[in-house]
Amino acid sequence: MPRPRRYQLRKEAVAIVERGHPWIFREQLSSAAHVFAGGDLLRLVDGTNRVVGHGIYEAEGAIAIRIVRRGPDAPDAAWLRDRLAASLARRRPLAARTDAIRLVHGESDDLPAIVVDRFADTLVISSYSAGTDARARYLARLLPSLGAAPTGADGDASVVGPATHVVLRPAHRRRGVVEAPRVMRGEPPAIVRFREDDLDYAVDLAGGQKTGTYLDLRGLRRELAEMALGGARVLNLFAYSGMLGLAAERAGAAAIVQVDASERALAFAAAHHVRDPARHRFVVADAFAWIEALAPGEHFDLIIVDPPSMTSKKAQVPNALAAYRRLYRAAAAHVAPGGAVVAACCTSRIERPVFHRTVRESLGPTFTRERELPPEADHPVAFPQADYLKIALWRRAT
């Protein structure tokens, strides 16, 4: 590990570290921070030279320092192994249901800027900061040994799995060279199959979004698979690889229309997430234009609306909310009486109450919020900004 550089925090930033929040924002830094380079490990001290924690300096973006470890000790290998063991232990109950698990969820698992996803025998390890690339590499070497030993002894085989393939995705350096994913162990196949509850899914590792698929939507897939959808017409907007469509098919839906702008994603959906082709229709289109052009008499018993985040910056929030209004107004006109809308939002920049209010106002008074889905156990929410995913079911009166 590199030798940390000393940095004296302002009082307000000390309070942030002591409250347990994992980020110090750029406006909370003193001018002395300008000497640091992105990825530098900092020993953070208060006005009395007491070490309050260690953090990584980020050269760009709103987050200026990611707190890695609080207290006087540096984040060494033993600390990293302990953090990883705690993350894996938290996921043990999930391993009984699925072999696709987010093993490490960054800051909310006390492992900032590192995400580890398991898809059956393949691990995808991503680092989101130049300062955590070395830690991610270390985990890439450590995890296969934990997967090789039984759970509860020196390892966590049921959670980690065989780790036959390990891929490392180092941080994307905005100004420097973009590093390609590195195979650390056994070249992975382009498509990996996994099981979740009693359904078989596949992930497009070679060209997929996120780290391959949306593990955070597991609860929604289960909810759909268990809904009374016998004979129902379902519209899946922003369908990506059609996993929600397969869950709806399992629940008995008779017609499932899936819309996405990505031809590749829908081709993957048709190839891997369809059991009865007669029940599915795939439409490559802009979802906004498509639903607004839908014939007035077309009704669905369930419409799923899961748009992309649309907010890489705070300034984009008003436009994203306007886009939501457009979508939910259009969707409301095509829900059959007694039918429902699943409203999903995957950005923490739109806060939960704002999201619900926007959906309520756009759907209109005939809809009531029936319930919200909690986050999945492998996507813990340890601080306000980690509460990014909102999923609610809205019911239209009969």
Ligand SMILES: C[S@@+](CC[C@H](N)C(=O)[O-])C[C@H]1O[C@@H](n2cnc3c(N)ncnc32)[C@H](O)[C@@H]1O
């Ligand atoms: C959050 S993901 C949806 C994940 C999906 N619900 C699932 O179950 O995996 C958003 C999707 O929206 C698609 N997309 C983005 N903009 C779009 C647009 N204007 N019209 C249709 N699809 C769009 C992307 O290709 C991506 O697949």
